Amino acid sequence: MVRWEPGARERLQAAALDLYATRGFEQTTAADIAQAADLTERTFFRYFADKREVLFHGQDLLQEAFLDGVTSAPEDASALEAVAAALQVASSFFPDERRPYARLRQAVILAHPGLQERELLKLAALAAAVAGALRARGVAEPRATLAAETGVTVFGVAFRQWVAEDEERPLAEIEADTWADLQALAAAPG
Amino acid sequence: MVRWEPGARERLQAAALDLYATRGFEQTTAADIAQAADLTERTFFRYFADKREVLFHGQDLLQEAFLDGVTSAPEDASALEAVAAALQVASSFFPDERRPYARLRQAVILAHPGLQERELLKLAALAAAVAGALRARGVAEPRATLAAETGVTVFGVAFRQWVAEDEERPLAEIEADTWADLQALAAAPG
Numbered sequence: 155m156v157r158w159e160p161g162a163r164e165r166l167q168a169a170a171l172d173l174y175a176t177r178g179f180e181q182t183t184a185a186d187i188a189q190a191a192d193l194t195e196r197t198f199f200r201y202f203a204d205k206r207e208v209l210f211h212g213q214d215l216l217q218e219a220f221l222d223g224v225t226s227a228p229e230d231a232s233a234l235e236a237v238a239a240a241l242q243v244a245s246s247f248f249p250d251e252r253r254p255y256a257r258l259r260q261a262v263i264l265a266h267p268g269l270q271e272r273e274l275l276k277l278a279a280l281a282a283a284v285a286g287a288l289r290a291r292g293v294a295e296p297r298a299t300l301a302a303e304t305g306v307t308v309f310g311v312a313f314r315q316w317v318a319e320d321e322e323r324p325l326a327e328i329e330a331d332t333w334a335d336l337q338a339l340a341a342a343p344g
Numbered sequence: 345m346v347r348w349e350p351g352a353r354e355r356l357q358a359a360a361l362d363l364y365a366t367r368g369f370e371q372t373t374a375a376d377i378a379q380a381a382d383l384t385e386r387t388f389f390r391y392f393a394d395k396r397e398v399l400f401h402g403q404d405l406l407q408e409a410f411l412d413g414v415t416s417a418p419e420d421a422s423a424l425e426a427v428a429a430a431l432q433v434a435s436s437f438f439p440d441e442r443r444p445y446a447r448l449r450q451a452v453i454l455a456h457p458g459l460q461e462r463e464l465l466k467l468a469a470l471a472a473a474v475a476g477a478l479r480a481r482g483v484a485e486p487r488a489t490l491a492a493e494t495g496v497t498v499f500g501v502a503f504r505q506w507v508a509e510d511e512e513r514p515l516a517e518i519e520a521d522t523w524a525d526l527q528a529l530a531a532a533p534g
Binding site for chain 1: 427464468486494497504526527528529
């Protein structure tokens with residue numbers, strides 16, 4: 155009999171992050187996480203393929219949010235407007251109450267090159283998925299990839315700023331500032 | 345006695361690419377490559393750590409070219425101008441006579457997810473190195489990272505276009521068009 159555990163996923167995520175931050179990622183096993191969350195190891199593996207996935211489950215949801223933003227943009231929206239819509243959905247995905255969790259997660263990832271690589275690859279996959287959604291809207295290449303990668307760059311830079319120590323602005327505001335900075339940067343030189 | 349083999353690196357690269365394209369990357373060993381280039385396996389390993397590195401040696405040189413471009417830009421150049429200088433150096437790194445080799449390499453990489461991951465990670469490392477060079481010039485974060493990642497995105501999109509079938513424009517021209525497209529994209533919506 156499979157027992158449904160209310161909030162099991164969230165309890166496992168919170169316990170994992172706490173252990174990764176205090177004991178270290180390498181020194182923590184799936185069994186440790188399950189125990190700390192007062193759940194069985196079997197329950198752990200019902201939600202996550204391995205102990206790394208606990209940190210990246212959110213990124214899969216983020217990708218869905220991005221794609222929702224692109225596909226639900228008005229039919230006549232430009233590539234830029236569709237990407238801007240995706241960034242807006244993405245920022246609402248990270249309300250301020252998630253910032254302490256996101257900060258802790260970022261610290262764990264920065265401490266492990268293997269986790270950093272996984273994050274980079276997930277972001278690259280996100281950009282590729284967004285480019286695909288733009289092509290499905292009729293945006294031609296290479297513009298679809300350029301728009302998608304630019305959007306993911308803006309999101310990534312803004313997100314890392316959002317989790318920086320002492321940063322208090324909401325993500326949407328940082329994203330807007332980052333777009334403005336990008337516009338200044340993209341202006342032709344000379 | 346170590347015998348110096350004139351053009352050994354280039355011969356190994358050409359032989360490797362030919363074998364990867366005809367026989368397949370997985371089916372080719374370092375010994376096969378050495379034999380096809382009429383060199384010993386020991387010579388192969390004097391130049392390359394493994395058979396993947398044959399494909400990525402150029403990317404290390406590209407990173408040097410990018411960093412040269414950034415650090416040799418005039419002292420009063422903006423972050424943008426320094427990145428533009430890097431892109432210019434990078435495009436001169438890929439004259440038209442390299443295009444057939446680059447096309448073949450791209451096809452091999454696209455056929456192997458492991459090689460694609462390696463390419464993505466190398467590009468991310470390139471962006472991080474460029475951001476570091478910009479910070480060394482006094483560019484503050486997050487602008488340094490934004491400028492560096494944007495520059496690498498423009499380069500990457502332009503490069504993939506450069507190796508596309510039937511594409512005949514030189515890389516510098518495609519880069520300029522990509523910058524122009526980015527400017528249009530970065531313009532605020534609405």
